[in-house]
Amino acid sequence: MYDLLLKGGTVVDPSTALHGVHDIAVQDSTIARIAPSIPNEEASRVLEVTGKIVTPGLIDLHAHVFGGFIGNGVHPDLGGVHAGVTTIVDAGSAGCATFGGFPNHIIPKCHTEIIPFLHICQTGLATTPDIIAESSINLEGTLRVADQYKGLICGIKARMVSPALEIFGMEMPRLAKRAARESGIKLMVHIGDTEKRYDPGVIRELLPLLEAGDILTHYFTANPGGVLDANGKLVPEAREAADRGVWLDTAHGRMNFSFDVGRRCIDQGLLPHCISTDLTVPGRIHTVHSMTEIMTRFLGLGFTLEQVVTMCTANPAKAIGMEHRLGSLAVGRQADISVLDIHEGDWVVYDVLGASLQVDRAFVPVLTVKRGQVFEPDWGPRPWGWEPDRVLPEGSSFSGCC
Ligand SMILES: [Zn+2]
Numbered sequence: 266m267y268d269l270l271l272k273g274g275t276v277v278d279p280s281t282a283l284h285g286v287h288d289i290a291v292q293d294s295t296i297a298r299i300a301p302s303i304p305n306e307e308a309s310r311v312l313e314v315t316g317k318i319v320t321p322g323l324i325d326l327h328a329h330v331f332g333g334f335i336g337n338g339v340h341p342d343l344g345g346v347h348a349g350v351t352t353i354v355d356a357g358s359a360g361c362a363t364f365g366g367f368p369n370h371i372i373p374k375c376h377t378e379i380i381p382f383l384h385i386c387q388t389g390l391a392t393t394p395d396i397i398a399e400s401s402i403n404l405e406g407t408l409r410v411a412d413q414y415k416g417l418i419c420g421i422k423a424r425m426v427s428p429a430l431e432i433f434g435m436e437m438p439r440l441a442k443r444a445a446r447e448s449g450i451k452l453m454v455h456i457g458d459t460e461k462r463y464d465p466g467v468i469r470e471l472l473p474l475l476e477a478g479d480i481l482t483h484y485f486t487a488n489p490g491g492v493l494d495a496n497g498k499l500v501p502e503a504r505e506a507a508d509r510g511v512w513l514d515t516a517h518g519r520m521n522f523s524f525d526v527g528r529r530c531i532d533q534g535l536l537p538h539c540i541s542t543d544l545t546v547p548g549r550i551h552t553v554h555s556m557t558e559i560m561t562r563f564l565g566l567g568f569t570l571e572q573v574v575t576m577c578t579a580n581p582a583k584a585i586g587m588e589h590r591l592g593s594l595a596v597g598r599q600a601d602i603s604v605l606d607i608h609e610g611d612w613v614v615y616d617v618l619g620a621s622l623q624v625d626r627a628f629v630p631v632l633t634v635k636r637g638q639v640f641e642p643d644w645g646p647r648p649w650g651w652e653p654d655r656v657l658p659e660g661s662s663f664s665g666c667c
Pocket of ligand 1: 356543
């Protein structure tokens, strides 16, 4: 007898090349069977999902869920299992001085799986800016904590922002890389200086530092230090990095996502591998809204359903080295499943510069299954729920919630 049966959904799982109506049976927190028809009598609980899209559990590769230790941390389940997302990668909210908050206070209190990166700044994002002095980096402490929490900490995070670069120069990302390599874990680097103070050409020195498996985040940033040169052309090091296996993640957040930059990258043929939110409390209200809305943006940019699903399931699973367990509905994998709907309508979504994109399809979460346990979505990030802003007749003064 299976614990759970999802009946009649349209399964979209690029990792197994599955796109069609299938039933999925779950037992003991793993995917037990996937077939065109599995009898209801074989399961103790049956959920009818006909007409819905069923994907591997969504993975948000860049978010901030260290609430209480940083000012803007979202509760993991708000951006996670109650938003269609089964796994959240915390992109370096904690440093070695604060990391204990995760295993002691955050992870035990949520259902969403959290995979943290450790910030090279020892206080993580407890303050803004993060790195404010040479003493902000404690390499020895970073190595010690990465070792103490081996198996939990996935990688080291560095942010190419001011004043970190003014204090350390390129020594900052080099120290982060050293910590990552000595710990045998990944490196994730934020590009785009929100202070707009440093030489944009620094990207050309940074990219060669990244090795196969490392992650560049904010690929579509319009801030100095992004991947485009002054003429809007991709710096050659970007393609070289992707060719040797560096993961390109877009993230979004409040300051580092531009449709214009994105279109230029896409037009030059270098597509992102992963899409993510960079979710924070104010970002959730004003700019990012949800992982499903990030997926909506990429459908709107012309990506196919399979491409969009790949960028938030199979690819981030590989980017964090967890593809044996996450990002796929193959039999034997952890039973992480997202049930989504695609609504049709006339909406508009915005990037962080206020540029708009009209979309006629929007993803909304329906159900989330995490290790076999079923969660319903909450009301959603906007007063009307999960859908984006409506396109209003010209001359209308109403401009949505924000
Ligand atoms: Zn971030």
